[in-house]
Amino acid sequence: MTTKGRYMTFCRSLCLVLMVCYWLTCFPQAVGAEIMTLKQSVDQALQYSPLLQAQGYRKAAVGHDLKRARGGYFPTLDITAGYGAGNHSDSTTRLPDADPSDSDWDSRGDASVTLVQRLFDGGETGQNVSIQKALLTATDYGITDSKQAVS
Secondary structure (H helix, E strand, O other): OOHHHHHHHHHHHHHHHHHHHHHHHHOHHHHOOOOOOHHHHHHHHHHOOHHHHHHHHHHHHHHHHHHHHHHHHOOEEEEEEEEEEEOOOOOOOOOOOOOOOOOOOEEEEEEEEEEEOOOOOOOHHHHHHHHHHHHHHHHHHHHHHHHHHHO
16 A cells, blocks of 8 residues: 555544544434533532442441430330249249149249439540530531542
8 A cells, every 4th residue: 555545544534533523522412421511520429429428327327326325314214024934843832732843834924124314424424425426527527528529
């Protein structure tokens, strides 16, 4: 192939590439693309950022820890129940005319309710609440920092 033939092939290829590029930029809907503004692209980056999603979940966890710390101000109520079979034979539970070697299994059940309120904890609950509030504030600053880094 001569130099003139190579030049003509190059010109045709370049012309074809330029026409395709022009077509793609002028008609983006034809290829399924969508034109985005800068604000839309930043919003999309913020919405789908794994870093920000992780920070959001961390903030939710710290919020739950704050609620748990505040729970120290309130009383606790414990309810327990049990049921089962038991074998017992002693002088107080045995009938007067019963055989001491009797090994009958009897059903038994028990239940209890306990209400506990701390009167003085040395400021532990207040300190735990303060710590969780500070962690929540730090998490908010971390989210702001991550948003600035992503956008």
